[in-house]
Amino acid sequence: MKTRLFGIEISFSFWFFAVLLAVLVTGQEVLAFYFLLPVAIHELGHLVAMAAAGIRVERVAFRAFGIDIQRSRSATASYGRELAIAVGGVAANFLTALLLYGFAFQSMRVILLVSVNVALGLFNSLPVGTLDGGQILQILLTRWGSLETAATVSRICSFFVLIPLFALSILLLLRGTANVSLLVACVYLACTVIFSS
Secondary structure, three states, X not given: OEEEEOOEEEEEOHHHHHHHHHHHXXXXXXXXXXXXXXXXXXXXXXXXXXXXXXXXXXXXXEEOOEEEEEEOOOOOOOHHHHHHHHHHHHHHHHHHHHHHHOOHHHOHHHHHHHHHHHHHHHHHOOOOOOOHHHHHHHHHHHHHOOHXXXXXXXXXXXXXXXXXXXXXXXXXXXXXXXXXHHHHHHHHHHHHHHHOO
16 A cells, blocks of 8 residues: 655555554554554654755655665765664654653653663664664774675674574573564564575
């Protein structure tokens, strides 16, 4: 499904609606709100950074496990602006958590929003593949070396981070102290690293 808003193509994948339906069928819509709001704040941080850098957004695609923002093909930015765009989402999550922190002890809902914003910010800061931390690492490496070297070092770094996370997720599953979400996230991130090469 596609539409246009302010000259930007907005698209929704089949799997986005499948996940949304699964959430609604299981009665987790209230809990989902507290996880989707920080994701929206994160992506808004990237959009604000792009607007500040003068980068035109052509398309926003809603997928099952995230939102893909595509900029104009002709849009180029300096290393500093590229870095600001990559940091924008994480900064938006941490800033939101900081602003909400003063109200954290007044409501469990606010505590949940603070926690999810911090967790999302930390997770996206990991120097892995397509995560913001991976993009930041690649931008910094490209600044001082070739694109090929940056891609290789970034891929190696991604696996050095993912291997302990895989081990931790399996250990927690075997001990019965966690759900499968960390393992699913690790598999997804490993696939993005492998298939982006």
